[in-house]
Amino acid sequence: MLIYMQMIASDEDKSKFEQIYLTYRKLMFFVARSILKNDADAEDAVHTAFVSIIAHLEKISEINCPETKAFAVIVAECKALDILRSKKYMSDTEFSEATAGFEIELPGDGGLSDAISKLPARYREVILLRYAYGYSTKELGKMLGHSQETVQKLIWRAKMALQKQLKEIGETI
Amino acid sequence: MNRSSESYENFISFSDEQLQQAAYAVREALIISLPEPDEIEHEFSASFSSKITALIKREKNQRNIMHIMRGVAAIFLAVLIGSGLWLSFDAEARADFVWWVRSVYENSVLYEYFGNRKVGVLPKCEFGWLPDGYVKAIENIGEESGAVLFTSNDGEDIVFFYGYMYVGSDSEILTVSDNKIIYESVKVNGNSADFYLDSGENEANILWWIDEESGIAFDLNSLLGKEAMIKIAENIILK
Numbered sequence: 001m002l003i004y005m006q007m008i009a010s011d012e013d014k015s016k017f018e019q020i021y022l023t024y025r026k027l028m029f030f031v032a033r034s035i036l037k038n039d040a041d042a043e044d045a046v047h048t049a050f051v052s053i054i055a056h057l058e059k060i061s062e063i064n065c066p067e068t069k070a071f072a073v074i075v076a077e078c079k080a081l082d083i084l085r086s087k088k089y090m091s092d093t094e095f096s097e098a099t100a101g102f103e104i105e106l107p108g109d110g111g112l113s114d115a116i117s118k119l120p121a122r123y124r125e126v127i128l129l130r131y132a133y134g135y136s137t138k139e140l141g142k143m144l145g146h147s148q149e150t151v152q153k154l155i156w157r158a159k160m161a162l163q164k165q166l167k168e169i170g171e172t173i
Numbered sequence: 174m175n176r177s178s179e180s181y182e183n184f185i186s187f188s189d190e191q192l193q194q195a196a197y198a199v200r201e202a203l204i205i206s207l208p209e210p211d212e213i214e215h216e217f218s219a220s221f222s223s224k225i226t227a228l229i230k231r232e233k234n235q236r237n238i239m240h241i242m243r244g245v246a247a248i249f250l251a252v253l254i255g256s257g258l259w260l261s262f263d264a265e266a267r268a269d270f271v272w273w274v275r276s277v278y279e280n281s282v283l284y285e286y287f288g289n290r291k292v293g294v295l296p297k298c299e300f301g302w303l304p305d306g307y308v309k310a311i312e313n314i315g316e317e318s319g320a321v322l323f324t325s326n327d328g329e330d331i332v333f334f335y336g337y338m339y340v341g342s343d344s345e346i347l348t349v350s351d352n353k354i355i356y357e358s359v360k361v362n363g364n365s366a367d368f369y370l371d372s373g374e375n376e377a378n379i380l381w382w383i384d385e386e387s388g389i390a391f392d393l394n395s396l397l398g399k400e401a402m403i404k405i406a407e408n409i410i411l412k
Contacts, residue, residue: 071203116196149336160322163185
């Protein structure tokens with residue numbers, strides 16, 4: 001906890017971060033653990049996620065709300081997949097499951113929402129952070145450790161993957 | 174069926190507003206899929222804090238290393254120019270020096286660029302050669318980067334990205350494939366290029382290359398083989 005506090009400037013932010021940490025650390029661990037399959041890596045992912053969250057504290061207005069809950073979990077998922085990506089040895093089965101990310105119940109519209117849910121995790125993350133949370137491509141770049149252009153490319157590819165899914169099911173919006 | 178080139182918005186059948194509404198619904202579904210915190214049994218380990226410290230230190234060290242590398246590049250360039258050992262006799266080329274660092278991960282490759290950005294608007298790309306049956310479907314050109322999609326009657330796509338290289342920019346070659354990726358160093362019109370062959374049947378291969386004169390990096394993604402992709406690359410004209 002002390003390490004995080006040194007990174008935060010204002011007292012108001014300290015309090016906010018502490019509340020976010022206490023409220024969501026277990027959920028974030030749960031999601032990271034479901035991807036990484038071991039406690040130590042999951043804790044690493046949670047830590048890295050909190051480093052990202054600290055950098056965007058000003059964007060979090062309310063702590064105990066569904067939006068912040070989902071945000072914390074999405075960032076934890078991003079970081080869990082980053083760790084999985086950097087690991088040298090991995091079985092094919094493990095990575096296939098991880099590529100899909102944390103399993104979400106389908107919204108059930110049979111269209112665009114279901115298609116987003118089924119996207120590979122990397123694409124789903126950027127779509128949710130960009131469109132549900134309104135992060136700019138520049139902000140996403142900093143959060144995910146990419147350039148703005150790479151994020152734009154990710155979003156472009158995600159949209160194409162969605163279009164392909166919709167075409168396969170014969171769905172037009 | 175032949176299609177004339179369409180705008181990005183026409184090819185993608187949903188608007189950003191519809192995507193936003195759908196994203197909200199997915200976010201709600203994500204929340205519903207989560208357990209209650211009380212249901213999660215985990216005591217964070219005593220080593221958690223020390224791992225946090227190690228991760229933060231490692232990140233700081235990595236940033237310092239990159240700063241040092243950029244500093245070294247700048248010094249190296251200054252030495253070259255100052256010592257008169259600069260190989261090109263074109264005075265403009267001295268200011269256009271770019272270089273890159275390639276980092277390889279499990280399923281992606283990151284190219285980080287250094288050097289000065291070329292002045293001017295990003296040129297459009299004219300494709301002098303494409304395999305039979307491919308037509309341009311989308312073209313989306315910005316100030317710094319651009320993307321073009323070609324589709325075929327067989328439903329196979331060629332996706333092309335390009336953008337200026339300069340310090341602070343980068344390009345990530347991503348795959349979501351879990352197949353083995355085979356790397357090969359190749360040339361495109363005499364310039365450095367990297368080819369990534371996906372060993373699976375239905376996953377795209379990737380060709381990345383640069384054009385030193387224009388200061389632009391390109392990547393091409395398709396199911397085509399190496400020779401065809403290099404041929405496409407070598408027949409691109411910047412306008």
